Each structure stands twice: as C-alpha cells, then as structure tokens.
Amino acid sequence: xxxxxxxxxxxxxxxxxxxxxxxxxxxxxxxxxxxxxxxxxxxxxxxxxxxxxxxxxxxxxxxxxxxxxxxxxxxxxxxxxxxxxxxxxxxxxxxxxxxxxxxxxxxxxxxxxxxxxxxxxxxxxxxxxxxxxxxxxxxxxxxxxxxxxxxxxxxxxxxxxxxxxxxxxxxxxxxxxxxxxxxxxxxxxxxxxxxxxxxxxxxxxxxxxxxxxxxxxxxxxxxxxxxxxxxxxxxxxxxxxxxxxxxxxxxxxxxxxxxxxxxxxxxxxxxxxxxxxxxxxxxxxxxxx
Amino acid sequence: xxxxxxxxxxxxxxxxxxxxxxxxxxxxxxxxxxxxxxxxxxxxxxxxxxxxxxxxxxxxxxxxxxxxxxxxxxxxxxxxxxxxxxxxxxxxxxxxxxxxxxxxxxxxxxxxxxxxxxxxxxxxxxxxxxxxxxxxxxxxxxxxxxxxxxxxxxxxxxxxxxxxxxxxxxxxxxxxxxxxxxxxxxxxxxxxxxxxxxxxxxxxxxxxxxxxxxxxxxxxxxxxxxxxxxxxxxxxxxxxxxxxxxxxxxxxxxxxxxxxxxxxxxxxxxxxxxxxxxxxxx
Numbered sequence: 397x398x399x400x401x402x403x404x405x406x407x408x409x410x411x412x413x414x415x416x417x418x419x420x421x422x423x424x425x426x427x428x429x430x431x432x433x434x435x436x437x438x439x440x441x442x443x444x445x446x447x448x449x450x451x452x453x454x455x456x457x458x459x460x461x462x463x464x465x466x467x468x469x470x471x472x473x474x475x476x477x478x479x480x481x482x483x484x485x486x487x488x489x490x491x492x493x494x495x496x497x498x499x500x501x502x503x504x505x506x507x508x509x510x511x512x513x514x515x516x517x518x519x520x521x522x523x524x525x526x527x528x529x530x531x532x533x534x535x536x537x538x539x540x541x542x543x544x545x546x547x548x549x550x551x552x553x554x555x556x557x558x559x560x561x562x563x564x565x566x567x568x569x570x571x572x573x574x575x576x577x578x579x580x581x582x583x584x585x586x587x588x589x590x591x592x593x594x595x596x597x598x599x600x601x602x603x604x605x606x607x608x609x610x611x612x613x614x615x616x617x618x619x620x621x622x623x624x625x626x627x628x629x630x631x632x633x634x635x636x637x638x639x640x641x642x643x644x645x646x647x648x649x650x651x652x653x654x655x656x657x658x659x660x661x662x663x664x665x666x667x668x669x670x671x672x673x674x675x676x677x678x679x680x681x682x683x684x685x
Numbered sequence: 686x687x688x689x690x691x692x693x694x695x696x697x698x699x700x701x702x703x704x705x706x707x708x709x710x711x712x713x714x715x716x717x718x719x720x721x722x723x724x725x726x727x728x729x730x731x732x733x734x735x736x737x738x739x740x741x742x743x744x745x746x747x748x749x750x751x752x753x754x755x756x757x758x759x760x761x762x763x764x765x766x767x768x769x770x771x772x773x774x775x776x777x778x779x780x781x782x783x784x785x786x787x788x789x790x791x792x793x794x795x796x797x798x799x800x801x802x803x804x805x806x807x808x809x810x811x812x813x814x815x816x817x818x819x820x821x822x823x824x825x826x827x828x829x830x831x832x833x834x835x836x837x838x839x840x841x842x843x844x845x846x847x848x849x850x851x852x853x854x855x856x857x858x859x860x861x862x863x864x865x866x867x868x869x870x871x872x873x874x875x876x877x878x879x880x881x882x883x884x885x886x887x888x889x890x891x892x893x894x895x896x897x898x899x900x901x902x903x904x905x906x907x908x909x910x911x912x913x914x915x916x917x918x919x920x921x922x923x924x925x926x927x928x929x930x931x932x933x934x935x936x937x938x939x940x941x942x943x944x945x946x947x948x949x950x951x952x953x954x955x956x957x958x959x960x961x962x963x964x965x966x967x
Contacts, residue, residue, distance in 0.1 A: 419923060419924070420923055421922060421923045425696055425921050425922050425923050426923075428695070428696040428697050429696050429697070429699055429921065449939045450925060450928060450939065452928075452961075453915070453916070453926075453927075453928050453929075453962050454916055454926075454962070455925065455926050455928060456916065456918045456924060456926035458744060458745060458746050461745065462745065463745060463746060463918065465918075465924070465926070467924075467925045467926070470925050470928070470939065613745055614745070662745075664919070664923065665746060665918050665919040665923065665924050666739060666745055666746050666747050666919070667701075668701060668788065668919070668921065669701060
C-alpha cells in the first residue's frame with residue numbers, strides 16, 4: 397500500500413502520500429525544515445496567469461476539528477513559478493504537480509501551456525473549485541464547463557492532468573465522469589467545503605465579506621471518504637483522496653476504499669513533519685515489494 | 686510585487702520538540718508565565734523569535750508566542766501570555782509535568798547592535814513578552830538598557846523582578862495611575878529618548894505606530910524595531926493566514942508576519958493598513 401503508485405501518463409510517485417495544494421506553498425518551507433523526504437508528490441499553491449496579492453485579512457478562522465480559509469489564491473503568477481521556482485525542484489525526490497487556478501478556461505490553458513515547457517513540472521492539477529475567488533463561471537459545479545476546461549487543457553499539455561473536484565455539488569460523480577470524458581488522467585477530491593463562522597459578539601461573520609470560506613481539517617474526513625467512495629465507484633481513472641488526513645491510519649482508510657494516492661492538507665500546518673512521517677509509516681507497512 | 690522582497694526567517698533552525706511544563710505562574714488577571722523544558726529551543730532561540738505551541742488534546746492549530754526568556758543551561762524557555770480564548774486558556778492551566786509540542790524558533794527576531802550604546806525597550810501590556818530575553822542579550826553585550834513598561838493597571842504590569850538585573854533605568858506607566866505615572870507609554874517616552882541609539886517596541890499595533898512616529902520626530906537617528914502580532918495558522922509561511930501590509934522602499938508589498946516578522950523595522954510597516962486588521966485569531 398505504501399510503495400510506488402502510477403497516476404496516469406506514466407507519472408510514477410515513489411509514495412502514495414502527497415502534500416495538498418495550499419498547505420505546502422511551493423515546497424520550499426518543507427525543504428528547509430527537512431520535511432520532504434519520502435513524499436510522493438508536492439501539489440503546489442494554486443497558480444494563476446498573473447500574480448495575485450490574495451484577500452485582505454483576516455484570512456483564516458479556527459472551528460472545532462478544522463479551519464476556514466479565504467486566502468484568495470495569493471501566488472506569484474505562473475512566470476515566476478516556471479522560471480524561478482521550478483529549477484529549484486530539479487533534485488527533489490517528490491514529483492512536483494502544479495495546482496492551476498483561473499477565472500476562465502483561457503486562464504487555465506495559458507497557465508498549462510507555460511508549464512508544459514517546464515521539465516521539472518511532473519503534472520498539473522486543475523483547481524476548478526476554489527471557493528475563494530469570485531468568478532462568473534463556476535467551472536467546478538457544471539459538468540459541461542468542467543469537461544470543456546479539461547478538454548481545452550488536455551490539448552495543450554502532455555503532462556499528467558489531474559482535476560481537483562469541489563464537494564459543493566449535488567453529485568460529485570457526475571462531475572468526475574465529465575472530466576474523465578474530457579481527458580483527465582486522474583481526479584483529486586475533495587477541495588474544501590463551503591463554510592461560515594459567525595461571531596455573535598460582533599453580529600457579523602468572522603471572515604470578511606459574506607464570511608463564506610473553505611472548511612478543511614479532520615472535521616471533513618467522513619464527508620471526504622463518502623465523496624471518494626462515490627468517485628471510485630463511478631470512474632475508471634485513479635482517484636486521489638484528500639480531506640482531513642492527519643495520520644497514516646487516516647491515509648490507509650482512503651487507500652483501502654480505493655483511492656490510488658492521498659494528499660495531506662491542513663495537518664501540515666500543525667504537524668509540519670506529518671506528510672513525511674506518513675509516507676515512511678506506509679512504506680514500512682507495505683513490506684517488501 | 687516588483688519591489689525588493691523583504692528578508693525572510695530561516696526555517697532551518699526550527700525543531701518540533703516535546704516540551705514539559707516546569708512552571709505555570711499567574712502574574713496578573715489573565716496573564717501567565719509558562720516555563721517549559723525544551724532544550725533545543727533554549728539553545729537556539731534568539732530575542733524576538735517565537736514558538737508555536739500545541740496542546741494535545743486541544744485546538745487544531747498551534748498558538749504563537751515570543752520567547753520571553755531562555756535558559757540554555759537548564760534547557761528551559763518561558764512564555765508570557767494573555768488568555769484570549771480556548772488555546773491560551775488551556776495553556777495557562779497546563780499542569781506541571783504535562784507536555785506540549787513546541788515548534789521553534791520561528792520568525793525574524795530583533796537586530797542586536799554591532800557596537801555598544803543605549804537601547805530603550807518599550808512594552809505595552811502583554812507586549813512585555815520578548816523583552817526579558819532581549820534585555821539579557823543586550824546587557825551581556827555591554828549595552829545600556831532602559832525599560833519603559835505600560836499597562837492598564839498595576840496588576841497587569843510585567844513584574845520588574847522578572848527583568849534581568851542591570852537595567853540603567855526603568856519607568857512604569859498605567860492607564861489608571863495605579864502604578865507609576867498615569868498615562869500611556871508615549872507620555873513617558875520623550876524624556877527617555879535623549880541619548881538613545883535604538884528603540885525596540887512590542888505591544889498593541891496603535892501603540893507601536895505611536896512610538897514609531899514619536900521616535901521618528903524626536904530622535905530620528907534612532908532606528909525603531911517593532912514586534913507585531915497577527916492571527917497565525919502555521920507559523921512558517923505556508924498557510925498565508927498572517928498576511929500583513931508591509932512597505933519595501935516605500936512600495937506596498939504583502940508580507941507574512943511569521944516570515945518577514947514578527948520583528949520589523951518600523952519603516953517597513955504600512956501602519957494605516959495594519960490599523961484595519963485584527964490582531965489575534967478568533
């Protein structure tokens with residue numbers, strides 16, 4: 397269970413354990429802290445065509461068993477990632493899969509076109525499900541739009557193409573089938589659940605604006621397992637499980653359910669060595685190959 | 686984002702160690718001094734750097750605190766904290782012998798002077814936290830150290846007895862006049878600034894802004910460093926939760942309190958932007 401896994405297009409990961417987008421930056425903090433060893437993949441911060449400063453604070457709030465975030469896709473833009481960050485990934489053991497975000501299909505195409513030229517990028521993960529930026533087109537909740545975005549990116553990239561799905565839909569399997577038909581090599585699920593924290597002292601949401609934000613952490617693990625179970629039953633392509641994983645046993649639950657690989661997210665914030673230790677623990681449990 | 690990036694903390698010294706509670710003292714209403722046995726942090730922590738403390742069981746995210754004092758010989762560190770919510774309440778009640786996880790040292794600390802001179806340390810409320818550590822390092826370098834401490838009332842003042850001995854001068858101010866002079870630290874600041882080579886400040890953001898402006902007009906040759914507080918998730922730059930508005934050569938740049946701070950040169954802070962921000966995690 398803990399050895400090498402293949403995620404489409406020959407993308408082989410030395411471990412099924414990855415670090416989830418938005419919880420690991422571009423991997424450099426973990427590199428400096430010695431927490432990259434043995435990981436299968438680093439899924440980077442959501443990357444857009446142009447740099448984005450992100451949302452005004454406060455951006456995070458804690459809730460029982462989890463946290464809400466509304467970061468607003470702060471990132472340096474694809475050019476910096478491709479030309480300045482990627483060369484620093486060259487000697488890494490973990491594969492780097494760049495998470496890609498945008499407002500229009502054209503945004504995704506442009507970012508993926510640029511990344512296709514970068515040898516250090518092992519794959520792209522389309523974030524068609526970020527709840528924290530306003531856009532007219534909700535790509536992640538409309539199966540036709542999700543398929544169209546996947547198809548458009550498929551035409552411009554030879555890299556492994558993973559589509560990260562939002563759980564904030566009626567039927568996640570329907571979206572999964574649509575992106576599978578659009579040419580995705582794998583899906584990853586789930587992104588954050590829409591949540592809100594209210595301050596009755598102030599009579600207002602804790603986070604700015606409407607207060608809507610993405611809920612992550614152990615609180616969502618049963619919800620994520622249910623979503624992954626539906627996807628595994630509905631799809632031919634691999635499913636990468638994400639949602640509240642904070643231990644090797646949590647990871648095993650997703651893998652036994654049928655996920656090909658998993659990503660550790662929020663736990664990286666409070667247990668910075670957790671992804672590496674889970675990878676090591678699963679590898680030990682895997683026994684001789 | 687075209688302005689020169691501000692320097693970032695070095696994460697390479699941070700260790701995640703199990704720390705044992707060897708002291709938990711209430712110093713005032715909601716104010717506590719927590720002493721932990723944490724040999725690695727005690728060896729490594731520099732003044733103004735912080736640790737992320739995690740209680741198990743406890744809230745999901747760790748809570749950040751400046752190192753208040755370090756004793757490398759005993760292998761202990763202490764944290765001066767105010768109870769804000771669940772996380773700090775549980776830390777304040779930590780039983781002797783129980784353990785927490787300590788990740789640190791993190792962040793950029795205070796700049797220690799190259800040559801001997803005079804330093805003024807200005808603290809408001811729980812902002813006294815990093816100063817015992819800073820004062821002892823400065824005194825060890827032969828620096829002349831002045832201490833200005835303000836709080837709402839006498840029972841909320843950081844005890845003078847917990848500062849290292851050898852301070853050249855110390856002054857106290859309270860909002861209600863129950864101890865020392867009545868007023869705010871800025872009321873007592875002008876008379877202490879004469880001859881100061883540098884000023885270090887920690888406290889509520891409006892106080893830091895007022896101190897920075899006052900030093901800038903009365904003693905412009907003295908650099909001011911401030912330790913800023915912001916709601917923090919991870920403490921090492923990946924959650925992007927502790928965004929603070931900074932200036933690089935006058936141009937606004939987004940920064941992270943945990944990587945570019947918590948200690949910043951006053952001129953690197955966009956004070957008006959910071960004024961609109963919350964100061965701790967809700």
